[in-house]
Amino acid sequence: MAGFGDPHLNTVDAAGLKLGIVGSRWHADLVDHMVARAQAAAQACGVQDVVVARVAGSVELPVVAQALAKRCDAVVALGVVIRGETAHFNYVNDAVTAGLTRVALDEQTPVAHGVLTVESLGQAKDRAGLEDSIEDKGWQSTVAVLDAVLAIRELSKG
Structure with missing residues (x-):
C-alpha cells in the first residue's frame, strides 16, 4: 500500500451482521495479531457473530x-506473503487475489483481501497492526468489508 489516500474508516454500524475471518498459519505471530485486530474491529463495529478459521x-x-461466504455476511482473509528468491511469490499472490475476488463475485458476499504482500518481514510488521506499526490491515480490512456490506444493502433498498 502506498500509505496515502486512506479513507479513514474507523468504524461503521454493522450490528447484526455475521463476519467470517480466515487467517493463514504462515507467519503465525503476525497473522495471529491481525486476526485479533480483525476481531476487535468487528466488535467495535457492533458485530457479535464472528467465525474464525485458520x-x-x-x-x-x-x-x-468461500465456505465462510456461504454462511456469513462478509469475510476477511488475512495472511502474509514475503517475497523470496523465486517466482513463487508472484504465483501465490496472483492465485490468492484472483481466488478471493472470484469468491466475492460468485457468492455475492464482500471478501476483504487482508493478505500482506511485501518485500520483507519489516514491511509486514509495519502493516500488521503491532504497537509500532504504521498500518493495521486486520482492523482496516474488517471495517472496509463491513462497509461494503452496508453499501450493498443500501443499494438493494432502491
Missing part, C-alpha cells in the same frame, strides 16, 4: 473464504 497458507484462503 488454514495452512495463503493459497488455501480462497476456498475457506
Whole structure:
C-alpha cells in the first residue's frame, strides 16, 4: 500500500451482521495479531457473530473464504506473503487475489483481501497492526468489508 489516500474508516454500524475471518498459519505471530485486530474491529463495529478459521497458507484462503461466504455476511482473509528468491511469490499472490475476488463475485458476499504482500518481514510488521506499526490491515480490512456490506444493502433498498 502506498500509505496515502486512506479513507479513514474507523468504524461503521454493522450490528447484526455475521463476519467470517480466515487467517493463514504462515507467519503465525503476525497473522495471529491481525486476526485479533480483525476481531476487535468487528466488535467495535457492533458485530457479535464472528467465525474464525485458520488454514495452512495463503493459497488455501480462497476456498475457506468461500465456505465462510456461504454462511456469513462478509469475510476477511488475512495472511502474509514475503517475497523470496523465486517466482513463487508472484504465483501465490496472483492465485490468492484472483481466488478471493472470484469468491466475492460468485457468492455475492464482500471478501476483504487482508493478505500482506511485501518485500520483507519489516514491511509486514509495519502493516500488521503491532504497537509500532504504521498500518493495521486486520482492523482496516474488517471495517472496509463491513462497509461494503452496508453499501450493498443500501443499494438493494432502491
